[in-house]
Amino acid sequence: MNFFSLEFLIFFIAILVIFIFVKKAKVRLPLLLLANLVFYSIGGGFIALGIFVAIIAYFYGYSFLIKKYKKKWTLILGIVLSLLPLLFFKYLSYIFRQYNVSTFSGVFSTVGVPLGISFFTLQGISYFADVYSGKVEVEKNPLFVGIFLSLFSTVTSGPFENYSHVVDQLKKDYEFNYEQTADGLKNMVLGMFLKLFVAENLGIIVNAYYTSPGGNYSSLWLLLSTILFGFQLYADFYGYSLIAKGTAETMGIELMDNFHQPFLSSSISSFWSRWHISFQKWLTKHIYIPLGGSRVKTPRILANVLIVFLVSGLWHGTGLTFICWGLVNGLYICLERLLHLNSKQKVGWRRIVGTIYTFIFITISWIFFRANSISDVGIIFKQIFVGVPKDLYHAFNGTISWAVFNPSVRVGFGFIGLFLVWILDFVERKFGSLVTIINKWNSVLRLIFYIALIFVAIGFVKWGETSEFMYAQF
């Protein structure tokens, strides 16, 4: 279910009213699970719901085996089995499509890729690992496992949570907390603004040029689109994360922050510790550390880093572009380690230089992430590294007019969006979360501010034509 749909509005209002007034955990929990399944069935359909419920039942049931045998093989087998539906629906369907194998086409076309499968699978694996390591007790009440895996705020695109962090909150009776609920709603408005105003407007520019990167237009536009894409993705995913966090807060559940001012990072390693934090933590906890982490010799560390980023690329998508994107970022991190550029203590000009180089290299890696194919990547690189200097040369010489660069209103909105994202990062770095800062304002001013945000957010897009959250596809 799209967060920007009538169905969701009705669903959310119902949830808000019910969960404010129903306080007892024993009543709230079945209702919450039911609400999650309703959300899932509307978004994913009943067949996907069936598969989803079966997977939840598997995670619940298999955890008892892990607890009982306490052997590594039970954990590994459990993980392998959990990954099978993901491999089947996400990767096999890709391979079959690539090679025109029609055996399973009926299944794939009927079911599609079940909504949020990449997310709840990793959540389930995290639960298995916690049970195995003894960090959490095996859960006897299936409601908790069910809610943990299906929570509607997080089921489509995360953030990835620790089992105990969510379930410990669910076990208590609810006590209405005005500040928490209001902050949740405010986070939702901010997220809506980031998605609808910033990401959608940036997306118009980016999509126009990335759809046919070989088109006959100025390569400067392609460069601009490439620069803007990182901000589009950030505004889109940060916007989603705020809405997810906000919806959970209105039900009294705190979720972790998924971003921490990534565009102010002064190294690529730092960038990846501030971007999609919950996923990075998951990768670190469940892949990097089990592989030996940083406690092994340097070549092994570098190999571990590359494996982690390769997995990250594969998780994001099935195409070669995502694999390259993962490997490119893995190589960046390896080089930073070898050249000792990943120090977190950069100050003064080192910090500025670090921020600029991080931005440039991360932007280059986004080309792999956004391009439709590897051949498009080649075209884009050629346009940017050959076409841009050529166009600039001709423009400065007067051979071509600057007018061909055609500044337009939408580009103006795009730059406003870009500027707002930078400002947001600076402000949050200096003063804490935006909601906390605004909470210190006069209440009337605050109300006007949020109403204005709603107007601007919905006033500059064509409702019904808004795109899906980008991470929903992963």
Place this chain on the structure above:
Amino acid sequence: MHSSKKVVMDNKKKGPGLLFAKLGIVVLAVFGFTVGGLAFYGDCEKRNYDGCYQYKLQLLKNSANERKAVFIGGSSTNFGIHAKLFEEETGIRAINMGLSAGRSFEAYLESVKPYIKDGDYVFMCPEHPYYHSEFHNIDNGTSMFYLFQNFDAIKINNATDVYNTVKYSLYNGWTGWLNAILQVFDEMLVDVFHTKTPAVYDRWTCNENGDFTFHKDLTPTVYTPGNVSSALNSFTFFDGLRNYINEWKQTVNFTPYLLFAPIDENAIAGDLGFPQLEELIEERTGIKILNSQLESAYPREYFFDTYYHLKWEYGDTHTQLIIDKFIEAETLAIFA
């Protein structure tokens, strides 16, 4: 005294009532803005696609018994054809029915069909998206069209109008309110900031030939580069069109022509290439294509927001090409 009062207030626990009260203010502000905006801008009933199309249909009805040329198509026809020029140069009554590809081509043909008489000319200019769509998709096409592009806004003068707007909005749910808000924003962007392309639905300024005549401030949004590479994967559309026209011609003796929409010369052409594409379409439909796609390819600066929306001043260039080709074809027909 004052500070102790404040402490008491702060310590007082805020309940759900306050939260819902504030939410109510937000909702009222949003709805109040909408209703107020509509009251201020008013006169919206004709500023939408349907209002415009009803006007064009009325022109057609008024000329039902005249010999006439009717241009049918989407936005490229709306922006790129000047029926008035056609009428002046050929002496044939001409009406531009072009509007938006948001509605199916069959729906457009169905609506003009009752008013086409023997001896009339029907110029059909399918937009590129039609090329790879089904021909029979009236219901799907029109329902989407009505949902998103046909907000039947009401000029708000009194309480009854407010009630009707609220009723409409409730009927259409959130989309209704949002469309209403967007309409107010659209009007503001055009009137106050001059930053938005005034599309036909929010600036209903057709002339007596149904041409779109609002040509001031065609401020471009970002220009969408052309890519019609998948323009013709199958002939489903053209086969449907052929059958429809053949059936129609059994009852009315009119002359159909096909037109290619104007296109940015930089747009990526189809896999077949245009000359081959034209031959195939003509062969398949049995309808003559008046202008070649290559002749309809114009420089980038002729277009304002997409690769097929001609700026107003270049509509004459495009129409003149059609007129020349039409005269040529009709002259040849005399000697045939």
